[in-house]
Amino acid sequence: MIIPFLAYKDLARDRKIVLLVVFLLAFSYVNLTFFAAFLHGLSDTFQNEAVDTSTSHILIEPRLESGSRYLEFAASTRKKIDLVPGVIGSSSHVQAPASILYRGAQFGARIIGLDPEADQTVTTVSAKVLKGEFLSGGHDDEVVLGEIIAGRTIEDTMGGAVGFGQAIEGLGGVSPGEKVRIRFANGVEKEYRVRGIVGTPGFSEVSQSVYITKKEAESVLGLHDQASAILVRLRDKSEAGRYKQLILELGIPNAKVQTW
Incomplete structure (x- = not known):
């Protein structure tokens, strides 16, 4: 029981670091998900513009x-x-x-x-x-x-x-x-x-x-x-x-x- 207790105390003492790590992990996930979708949409926009005006x-x-x-x-x-x-x-x-x-x-x-x-x-x-x-x-x-x-x-x-x-x-x-x-x-x-x-x-x-x-x-x-x-x-x-x-x-x- 001593090990879980010490781990809990350590987490409680470094709450800011824990929150920062959680935030960074969440931000990384959102970035990977939505940035890829943004790039895909941007690529489609450029391609559609090229088709409509240059190549058909x-x-x-x-x-x-x-x-x-x-x-x-x-x-x-x-x-x-x-x-x-x-x-x-x-x-x-x-x-x-x-x-x-x-x-x-x-x-x-x-x-x-x-x-x-x-x-x-x-x-x-x-x-x-x-x-x-x-x-x-x-x-x-x-x-x-x-x-x-x-x-x-x-x-x-x-x-x-x-x-x-x-x-x-x-x-x-x-x-x-x-x-x-x-x-x-x-x-x-x-x-x-x-x-x-x-x-x-x-x-x-x-x-x-x-x-x-x-x-x-x-x-x-x-x-x-x-x-x-x-x-x-x-x-x-x-x-x-x-x-x-x-x-x-x-x-x-x-x-x-x-x-x-």
């Missing part, structure tokens, strides 16, 4: 080993895909690096050429407009800038006039209606009117991209019926694996098909 449910790109930057016969490929039951729609993108120039500032960015009408059925980029409007058919001389590229002025950030709108970030605060010049990797340089600014929270692909019409991208880059990527949206995303196989069976030349 199925992404078709040229195979690396093919040595080609573009898929051929983009229009006929899309027609075949759109006829598959369960496919909501498809959209072909033309992508290219470029430099955006504005009032002495320069910013490197990725240009994405797309068909505005087709893309609305596949991605939510057109719904991410922060200022102005998104592209529409026939606006080949206009451009939509990602928020990070357009940048902000100190007034936008702090809410007060400082140094006549001294610029920070990106190009320093481009607004819809203003004009920028785009210098493409092939040496072509053209002026475009800014139609809108798009963005999503964080350093998303939308905020870091520049959008023009696919027709304009093809004209500048000298392409015809080619695409850097074809995005496919499904009614049931859980069936993406099955639809991937169906698309592979279409026999698209030099294509890599990925699901998300």
Whole structure:
């Protein structure tokens, strides 16, 4: 009986230490349980955002080993895909690096050429407009800038006039209606009117991209019926694996098909 008695006395004397140990054990359990759930939820949020704005449910790109930057016969490929039951729609993108120039500032960015009408059925980029409007058919001389590229002025950030709108970030605060010049990797340089600014929270692909019409991208880059990527949206995303196989069976030349 002496040992339990001594143990009890020791615990009673060091009550604060005992309570601290119990608290730390409880905190560790809660942390392991809820932090893992938080990370899982955060991962799902980022993935859903990427699917909605960048890849859709199925992404078709040229195979690396093919040595080609573009898929051929983009229009006929899309027609075949759109006829598959369960496919909501498809959209072909033309992508290219470029430099955006504005009032002495320069910013490197990725240009994405797309068909505005087709893309609305596949991605939510057109719904991410922060200022102005998104592209529409026939606006080949206009451009939509990602928020990070357009940048902000100190007034936008702090809410007060400082140094006549001294610029920070990106190009320093481009607004819809203003004009920028785009210098493409092939040496072509053209002026475009800014139609809108798009963005999503964080350093998303939308905020870091520049959008023009696919027709304009093809004209500048000298392409015809080619695409850097074809995005496919499904009614049931859980069936993406099955639809991937169906698309592979279409026999698209030099294509890599990925699901998300």
